[in-house]
Amino acid sequence: MTPLTSTRPPRSGLAPSPLAGSRTGLADVLAALTGAADAVANARRPEGPLPAGTPAEVLTAAARALGPAELPAEGLGAEAALGLLATVLTEHGIDLTHPRAAAHLQPPALTVAVAADVLANAGNASLDTYDSGPSAIAVERWLITALTRLAGLGERADGVLTPGGSLSNLMGLLLARDAAAHRRGIDARAHGVAALPGPVVFCSELAHFSTHRACAALGLGEAAVHPLPVDDRRRMRPDALLAALDALGPDRTPVAVVATAGTTDFGTVDPLPQIAEIAAERGIWMHADAAYGFGALFSDRLADRLAGLELADSITLDLHKTGWQPAAASVLLVSDTTAFTALDREVAYLNPADDSEAGYDGLLGRSLQTTRRPDAVKAAATLLTYGRTGMGRLIDTCHDLARHAERRILAEPDLELVSPAELTTVVFRYRCADPAATDDVNAALRRRLLETGTALIGRTEAAAPAPGAPRRVCLKFTLLNPTATTDDIDGLVAAVLDAGRTCERHIKENAA
Ligand SMILES: Cc1ncc(COP(=O)(O)O)c(C=O)c1O
CATH class of the missing domain: 3.40.640.10 (Type I PLP-dependent aspartate aminotransferase-like (Major domain))
Known part of the structure; x- marks a missing residue:
């Protein structure tokens, strides 16, 4: 009678299993990821949180790196395929671990959560x-x-x-x-x-x-x-x-x-x-x-x-x-x-x-x-790893960074605080000599930060909290990187000021 449990010997020394969920499948997944990790380590990372360039330039470069958009007649094999994608994602993608990535409610993922997600995916339950x-x-x-x-x-x-x-x-x-x-x-x-x-x-x-x-x-x-x-x-x-x-x-x-x-x-x-x-x-x-x-x-x-x-x-x-x-x-x-x-x-x-x-x-x-x-697996692994106190430390650190950003904005004559650090966001504006140009300058300075790849910050519209107040273009720091420091926030503020001054000058020159 065939036994219900596998009596197959461990796969060590054998060719890797193509199936991730087998007893040794996770080890094979890790082996496949080792090659991808080398590709990530050797890739030319952008210096900032985003690759420099216009969206068209960045997307074209990524598409070119991927190669012809057609199925290869013969497969490349996992090592080459993963290496290619790891390189493309790293060289042409977003780096949420960068301390100047502060745009959206999109945190850098915790290592344990990603590891647990691999585990969950391998089983495909x-x-x-x-x-x-x-x-x-x-x-x-x-x-x-x-x-x-x-x-x-x-x-x-x-x-x-x-x-x-x-x-x-x-x-x-x-x-x-x-x-x-x-x-x-x-x-x-x-x-x-x-x-x-x-x-x-x-x-x-x-x-x-x-x-x-x-x-x-x-x-x-x-x-x-x-x-x-x-x-x-x-x-x-x-x-x-x-x-x-x-x-x-x-x-x-x-x-x-x-x-x-x-x-x-x-x-x-x-x-x-x-x-x-x-x-x-x-x-x-x-x-x-x-x-x-x-x-x-x-x-x-x-x-x-x-x-x-x-x-x-x-x-x-x-x-x-x-x-x-x-x-x-x-x-x-x-x-x-x-x-x-x-x-x-x-x-x-x-x-x-x-x-x-x-x-x-x-x-x-x-x-x-x-x-x-089974998305609960990564979340459960995270909560077990950190406990409430550890998770609390992550959120408190980000709240502290937001409060530091709030203080820096208040101290900076060229910036106007629109909304304080309730949780981990701060909304503000760059002030212009010409108030009529302020919306345009704020919008342009954010795009400049993206295009130069210097910083990734958010943009929104907000009205002063008064009836009938007009909505104005604002900038936003969403601070969710618990490894960032107050020096990083100072660098972010300096980058905003620098881009603001440049855009204000350009917009004034174009209007003249
Ligand atoms: C308050 C609030 N609700 C809902 C959502 C939507 O979440 P998701 O982007 O995961 O669909 C967001 C996204 O930022 C949010 O801020």
Whole structure:
């Protein structure tokens, strides 16, 4: 009889296995990566965080390095293929470990997370059914439980990993939509939401645009979004939420209020306890978009800012932002696991009822995806490696860097602070002698930093926190590199000033 476990000898000394998941497959993956590591080490890295050149020049050079865009008749072999791609990615790509990479909520990934991702990929388990990856299901459950406890949710809480914060927000609003429809006696899953009268989703005017896209995708329409004004600290005004709710006629259905815990640009947190109280009083779903802000919970110093998060019905959190994971590692948490009933599905080839009753069940009913990557493995490895204290140190370090940047900006007459360091971002402007040219100069100086490859900083638009104030082009440091130093921040500020002066001069000369 053939034994169930492999009795094959270890592969050492044999040709590498082409299959990553075998007993020795991971060793073969590591061997393949050693060649790629040599290629990365020997590649000509750009001096800055981006290769110098216009986008057309950089993309053309990368395409040329890749060679003809056609399948080779005969394969190159793994060593050559990986070496080629490692070189192209290094020589023509972004370096998020560079201390002057400070544009987006896109951190450098932690080594342990990348290693764990390789491990997870090698097994190629999926989360949908028990028989596509039992241990991956156990790891995701472990991670979800750990995160629900960190968030302060109760015993009925649950969650699921998704491919991004936008998708977590979509899922949260899908559950909210179906709950609102259910209250009106409508089966949204079977019949859609055409019969749901005048759906409304409240959020602050600074909510992430994925809320709008989710409403469009869910058939509520973008017009369902009711943006509410913010206070002088750029937080949703609960009085405005109450007034908007009071003004709703009987022909409207309040579906959800989306509170942002960490706005993309400013890191500001909406008043979660007050919003939760209003939502509970009016029987509306509260979704907290903590895609960016959730990382504050790792920190003793910052965790208080998220007080009230535990009152939300659903929470988006992105460990590929303030958890230093390679994308994607987004999570949707729910306060009550029965919220997922809306996603339940019995499929003959996956989870027939008798199999499920016998315990042969997976996580298909928590997700819109069927095949689903075990992204929890890298996140679990990271949280086990660092613990809450270690993760807290990472976020505190980045917060300290942001506060240093804030002080430098305040001390610099040619810069204007637009928004302070709430979490790890700082928004500011370069001041021009000619105020009319300021927007153009700020936009141009950022492009100059990108084109010269000197620094990678963010750009956004912001109004002064006053009614009717115009939106102006601003610059943004998003500081997520915990190995950067205050000297690096000083260098970043100096690069901005230098590019600002050059662009101001050019724009003035061109206008003359
Ligand atoms: C507050 C907030 N929500 C949602 C998102 C969307 O996340 P993702 O880019 O992972 O889809 C972002 C992205 O920056 C964000 O800042």
